[in-house]
Amino acid sequence: MMALSKAMLNTTYTVNCVNTDYEDIREFLFTLGCYPGEKITIISKLASNYIINIKDSRYSIDEDLADAIMV
Amino acid sequence: MKIALAGNPNSGKTTLFNAITGKIEHVGNWSGVTVEKKEGDVKQSLNPRNEDLVVVDLPGAYSMSPYTSEESITRDFVQNENPDVIINIVDSTNLSRSLFFTTQLLELGIPVIIALNKSDLIDKKGNTIDVPALSDALKCPVILTSATKSSDNGMPKLIDAVITLGKSNKKQIPPNISGVKKASTKEDFEKADKKRYAFVNNVVTEVERRKVSSEKQTLQDQVDRIIAHKWLGIPIFAAIIWLVFSISQSWVGPLLADTFVGWIDMLYEGIASLLGEDVNPVVAALLLDGIIGGVGAVVGFLPLIMVLFFCLALLEDSGYMARVAIVLDRFFKKVGLSGRSIIPMIIGTGCGIPGVMATRTIKNERQRRTTAMLTPFMPCGAKLPIIALFAGVFFGDNSWVGTSMYFLGIAVIIISALIIRKITGDYSKSYFIMELPEYRLPSLKRAAISVLMRAKAFIIKAGTIILVCNAVVQILQSFNWQLQVVAENAPETSILASIASPLAVLFIPLGFGLWQFAAAAVTGFIAKENVVGTLAVCFSITNFIDVEELALVGGSTEVSTIFGISAVAGLAYLVFNLFTPPCFAAIGAMNSEMESRKWLLGAVGFQLGMGYTLAFFVYQIGTLITTGTVGSGFIGGLIAVALIAACVGYLMRKGSKGNEISAGMRSVKV
Numbered sequence: 001m002m003a004l005s006k007a008m009l010n011t012t013y014t015v016n017c018v019n020t021d022y023e024d025i026r027e028f029l030f031t032l033g034c035y036p037g038e039k040i041t042i043i044s045k046l047a048s049n050y051i052i053n054i055k056d057s058r059y060s061i062d063e064d065l066a067d068a069i070m071v
Numbered sequence: 072m073k074i075a076l077a078g079n080p081n082s083g084k085t086t087l088f089n090a091i092t093g094k095i096e097h098v099g100n101w102s103g104v105t106v107e108k109k110e111g112d113v114k115q116s117l118n119p120r121n122e123d124l125v126v127v128d129l130p131g132a133y134s135m136s137p138y139t140s141e142e143s144i145t146r147d148f149v150q151n152e153n154p155d156v157i158i159n160i161v162d163s164t165n166l167s168r169s170l171f172f173t174t175q176l177l178e179l180g181i182p183v184i185i186a187l188n189k190s191d192l193i194d195k196k197g198n199t200i201d202v203p204a205l206s207d208a209l210k211c212p213v214i215l216t217s218a219t220k221s222s223d224n225g226m227p228k229l230i231d232a233v234i235t236l237g238k239s240n241k242k243q244i245p246p247n248i249s250g251v252k253k254a255s256t257k258e259d260f261e262k263a264d265k266k267r268y269a270f271v272n273n274v275v276t277e278v279e280r281r282k283v284s285s286e287k288q289t290l291q292d293q294v295d296r297i298i299a300h301k302w303l304g305i306p307i308f309a310a311i312i313w314l315v316f317s318i319s320q321s322w323v324g325p326l327l328a329d330t331f332v333g334w335i336d337m338l339y340e341g342i343a344s345l346l347g348e349d350v351n352p353v354v355a356a357l358l359l360d361g362i363i364g365g366v367g368a369v370v371g372f373l374p375l376i377m378v379l380f381f382c383l384a385l386l387e388d389s390g391y392m393a394r395v396a397i398v399l400d401r402f403f404k405k406v407g408l409s410g411r412s413i414i415p416m417i418i419g420t421g422c423g424i425p426g427v428m429a430t431r432t433i434k435n436e437r438q439r440r441t442t443a444m445l446t447p448f449m450p451c452g453a454k455l456p457i458i459a460l461f462a463g464v465f466f467g468d469n470s471w472v473g474t475s476m477y478f479l480g481i482a483v484i485i486i487s488a489l490i491i492r493k494i495t496g497d498y499s500k501s502y503f504i505m506e507l508p509e510y511r512l513p514s515l516k517r518a519a520i521s522v523l524m525r526a527k528a529f530i531i532k533a534g535t536i537i538l539v540c541n542a543v544v545q546i547l548q549s550f551n552w553q554l555q556v557v558a559e560n561a562p563e564t565s566i567l568a569s570i571a572s573p574l575a576v577l578f579i580p581l582g583f584g585l586w587q588f589a590a591a592a593v594t595g596f597i598a599k600e601n602v603v604g605t606l607a608v609c610f611s612i613t614n615f616i617d618v619e620e621l622a623l624v625g626g627s628t629e630v631s632t633i634f635g636i637s638a639v640a641g642l643a644y645l646v647f648n649l650f651t652p653p654c655f656a657a658i659g660a661m662n663s664e665m666e667s668r669k670w671l672l673g674a675v676g677f678q679l680g681m682g683y684t685l686a687f688f689v690y691q692i693g694t695l696i697t698t699g700t701v702g703s704g705f706i707g708g709l710i711a712v713a714l715i716a717a718c719v720g721y722l723m724r725k726g727s728k729g730n731e732i733s734a735g736m737r738s739v740k741v
Binding site for chain 1: 301
């Protein structure tokens with residue numbers, strides 16, 4: 001298990017857990033389809049953001065969130 | 072019959088709303104443009120039998136459990152107001168996520184119709200969707216729509232289906248997902264939600280075939296790598312904004328403005344000859360110089376504003392603005408805001424009021440209030456005439472003036488956010504996540520419609536508030552306190568001059584201590600366009616835009632002589648007007664988003680201090696560079712600025728101390 005921020009680009013990982021004290025962001029990620037067992041891919045790192053693919057959408061997330069998502 | 076439009080952010084709800092109601096609500100190719108519900112009637116051509124069909128456009132939501140406040144608007148409406156039919160707009164390029172919300176909607180018992188929107192993209196991407204199978208699986212009608220197209224967009228079919236379904240009075244049968252109904256505890260809900268997703272995944276594998284798997288790199292991702300590059304992203308953004316200002320202010324804008332102002336001149340002369348010589352000179356001056364001259368001076372800049380808005384609308388439509396949020400996120404993060412705060416600011420470049428309202432999408436209270444306070448620092452549409460006027464009079468119409476004001480706005484926002492974070496002592500972090508919309512070719516038609524809407528609002532404003540203000544200014548400067556007509560060689564005896572003069576004293580250290588400028592700054596609080604109008608009236612310049620030569624502000628040396636201030640002072644005045652509090656309407660919007668009297672007062676005080684301080688430095692440093700000595704009233708101004716700085720410094724110290732105390736308390740708790 002490692003943080004998404006340490007993961008490699010263009011490799012599909014499986015989400016293990018979302019490691020944060022904020023319940024609402026975990027729930028929000030769930031509604032996007034980012035929850036344990038689902039697939040996640042880093043498309044690129046831009047500025048200080050990670051562009052990720054969940055389900056069929058691209059999202060931009062910041063480093064803190066990439067640290068919180070464990071794969 | 073009440074019809075609710077619900078769906079994920081950026082699935083095209085507002086575009087579809089516009090398509091079926093014929094309204095022109097603001098749309099953009101990114102999430103979170105709509106923050107309030109909007110109502111409209113289905114347009115005649117789609118509703119030939121004249122049924123009572125009210126459509127409600129709701130802000131986007133990913134689920135019924137609200138994460139953002141605009142999501143809770145959607146949930147509350149759907150749950151409490153009992154719409155007769157829900158149109159669930161589903162982005163056909165993103166079934167696997169969108170249908171999660173659909174399963175929740177289907178459980179409400181209200182008849183649901185799915186509008187499979189952006190259906191033109193299904194073929195384009197080489198995907199296939201088995202629509203009848205989808206409809207079977209979800210037990211509700213599915214209609215292919217393409218709301219951005221003007222014909223063959225599926226709207227008549229959609230409305231027909233809505234009417235049929237709404238009249239049938241049948242309850243929606245939810246798809247059978249085990250465990251969903253019995254859920255009561257939190258764990259149950261989580262389990263149920265996972266089952267929902269499992270159900271959706273099954274449906275999607277059955278009905279959809281994708282040619283290219285979505286996690287593969289696309290051309291768009293390559294483009295993003297350059298456009299949102301850590302360092303390249305900033306000069307690219309600067310170049311684009313410069314281009315926007317060049318097009319509107321140096322190339323296309325003046326061309327249109329010339330023609331337009333020609334008409335205003337004709338009107339002026341036409342009315343002047345109609346009035347003839349016999350009319351009372353005060354009345355003639357009120358009508359000609361006050362109303363036509365003052366309003367005309369403002370309206371003359373309309374073509375330029377329209378061109379600028381046209382360019383900005385194209386940018387918004389293309390999907391570029393979401394990339395700007397990525398590029399700027401890290402700067403905003405350093406000062407306690409996030410990329411989320413950038414969206415209100417970009418909207419605020421059009422008009423501060425919707426910009427401030429868009430702060431509602433920010434969940435963290437301090438971040439929301441700070442953003443609402445700083446959004447008005449972006450140069451809004453009403454401030455453009457001021458920028459154009461001063462760029463024309465003092466800097467030969469250079470586009471760098473507008474561009475630098477835009478970026479100065481961003482810089483001031485970042486510095487201010489840092490100060491506010493210190494004052495509040497709130498160092499809480501929040502995560503930033505934003506859906507990245509796909510790039511698309513911006514539609515000229517959509518941009519044109521959005522510009523026409525803004526132009527209409529501008530003309531209405533010019534014909535009401537601005538007209539009245541100019542008339543009042545003209546009257547106040549025509550009479551003295553004894554209600555006698557002011558002598559031609561003694562304009563300083565007028566009521567206006569005597570009211571504005573004490574204020575003007577305060578502006579001496581800023582380089583524009585003349586009553587005319589003070590009066591214009593004050594009328595600017597009613598509407599920023601008034602600054603230009605009042606200057607026109609006070610200096611009796613009927614027209615800033617010269618139709619003889621192809622320059623925005625013709626005879627600029629003449630105008631600058633009439634103004635009687637240096638170019639540096641002109642720049643200071645421009646800065647002062649851009650960074651003082653916005654118009655009253657925007658302050659009202661700040662009040663309702665901040666929900667705190669203390670914050671509102673603090674915000675207005677801060678903005679006043681910021682405008683004064685910036686103008687002081689621009690004028691004094693500029694004068695020092697150009698002439699070698701400091702400008703007028705340096706000592707007095709320095710004292711004032713030092714006082715402002717001392718106040719802010721005191722509050723910042725107090726804020727960080729307060730933070731130590733609360734940090735101490737936290738550690739005790741642990």
